Amino acid sequence: MENEENLEAIMGLIMNGGNAKSDAMEAIHAAKKGEFDLADEKLKSAEQFLSKAHHSQTSMLTQEAQGNHVTVTLLTVHSQDHLMTAIAFADLAKEIIDLYKKIA
Template identity: 65%
Template structure:
């Protein structure tokens, strides 16, 4: 049962990371078209996905800190990679939206 809980948590990280990156990319596309309201909405959506991922990640870290050690699998490493890339992409997307906004002014 613990393996099933861990698998669900890991898959949640992957899904939320992918969704966060997708929303951030949609923000860049919207800004490129000059739709800054949509761009901001997509950045906010990306932040919500990252918040969900962060909460799941924090739960896993808390369990580890309490001595409930989990087996590190390739899938878990992949999930962490998704989150790190999504965070980086979200930060870059915010900068790109700002740049497109300045160019439009």
């Protein structure tokens, strides 16, 4: 079972990663409609959520480095998957938005 601190970090990864991915998708949709200021705002928001997610991940890594081993559960793996997917999605969103800007 997860301890409370780890569970908080894991939920931070899931929530912030999900929010980042959602904002990145909204950014793409805005760019598709030619709303580039909104697209840029949504990308900035996605980056802020990714930063929060990284802080959650860093707290877990710090614990591990200090010898407080984190038990790897399905929830832990799921949280890492959320973060990595969100990072990849945000990176691709930037490229897609740049393409929409060039087309416009």
